[in-house]
Amino acid sequence: MELWGATVHSSPSELTEFGRELLAENPDHPGSLGIAISEAVAMCVADPNVRYALGSVLNHVLMHQTIIGEEALLQLAKVDEVPDVLVGCTGGGSNFGGLAFPFLREKMAGKMNPTIRCVEPAACPTLTKGEYRYDFGDSAGMTPLMKMHTLGNSFVPEPIHAGGLRYHGMSPLVSHLYETGMVEAISIPQLECFAGAMEFARTEGIVPAPEPTHAIAAAIREAQACKESGEEKVILTALCGHGHLDLASYEKYLSGEMIDYDLPDSAIAEAMESVPVI
Numbered sequence: 001m002e003l004w005g006a007t008v009h010s011s012p013s014e015l016t017e018f019g020r021e022l023l024a025e026n027p028d029h030p031g032s033l034g035i036a037i038s039e040a041v042a043m044c045v046a047d048p049n050v051r052y053a054l055g056s057v058l059n060h061v062l063m064h065q066t067i068i069g070e071e072a073l074l075q076l077a078k079v080d081e082v083p084d085v086l087v088g089c090t091g092g093g094s095n096f097g098g099l100a101f102p103f104l105r106e107k108m109a110g111k112m113n114p115t116i117r118c119v120e121p122a123a124c125p126t127l128t129k130g131e132y133r134y135d136f137g138d139s140a141g142m143t144p145l146m147k148m149h150t151l152g153n154s155f156v157p158e159p160i161h162a163g164g165l166r167y168h169g170m171s172p173l174v175s176h177l178y179e180t181g182m183v184e185a186i187s188i189p190q191l192e193c194f195a196g197a198m199e200f201a202r203t204e205g206i207v208p209a210p211e212p213t214h215a216i217a218a219a220i221r222e223a224q225a226c227k228e229s230g231e232e233k234v235i236l237t238a239l240c241g242h243g244h245l246d247l248a249s250y251e252k253y254l255s256g257e258m259i260d261y262d263l264p265d266s267a268i269a270e271a272m273e274s275v276p277v278i
């Protein structure tokens with residue numbers, strides 16, 4: 001971005017009151033998507049010429065992303081296949097929703113019956129360990145409340161490499177589908193994800209971003225289960241980003257420096273206290 005003239009500030013930053021507060025408490029604060037959203041909204045409300053376009057979570061974003069699933073449907077039709085299992089990584093839910101919703105439509109119409117599974121990081125298990133509550137979309141409590149799965153708006157995930165999945169909440173649409181049992185969810189730790197990414201890179205010649213390594217690891221789990229059971233399944237996933245900007249993460253993995261983090265239930269319970277009681 002700076003190559004093309006932008007100035008990039010890491011969040012929490014010294015530019016907003018909320019950022020300064022967090023840095024005063026912890027100069028090495030690892031930040032989170034919720035904090036970055038708060039700072040972006042703060043910049044926006046302070047300047048009438050600034051606009052903020054959200055890139056995930058909200059219904060219209062997921063709807064726009066459904067081009068992914070519509071294309072995947074056409075691609076599969078060309079080879080006369082339907083998926084038995086569909087897996088997608090979930091941060092705010094946009095690439096997952098974009099891939100899954102058109103297939104869900106077909107499933108509801110009785111045209112296919114795929115298992116549809118969200119995959120989240122073990123360090124930020126919003127669907128599998130969070131609660132379905134009204135919460136803020138950001139950490140400073142500036143956005144409208146949304147009914148969604150949340151770990152609490154003050155939850156700061158450990159600094160895993162899939163930065164795009166370090167979000168305390170989940171799209172209300174994906175949360176609703178999970179609550180109604182129309183989609184499943186699992187969480188996977190990052191070392192397994194990067195092991196899957198290595199296998200993917202070596203077989204496909206594509207370096208995946210840390211976020212979709214979660215979906216890749218889930219696809220590998222499913223394929224291995226098939227190997228054991230002798231079943232044949234069509235497994236569909238979306239590679240939502242390449243990893244050319246994330247080579248430092250691969251360096252950490254290859255040098256053995258990457259670690260998995262424990263997430264004690266007490267950390268979630270503490271952050272859940274930041275959720276408004278309605």
Ligand SMILES: Cc1ncc(COP(=O)(O)O)c(C=O)c1O
Pocket residue numbers: 055056057089090091092093094095096163164165209211212240241242
């Ligand atoms: C490559 C990539 N994939 C996935 C995500 C997670 O977002 P979402 O769950 O909205 O797809 C991000 C977020 O920054 C990302 O950069």
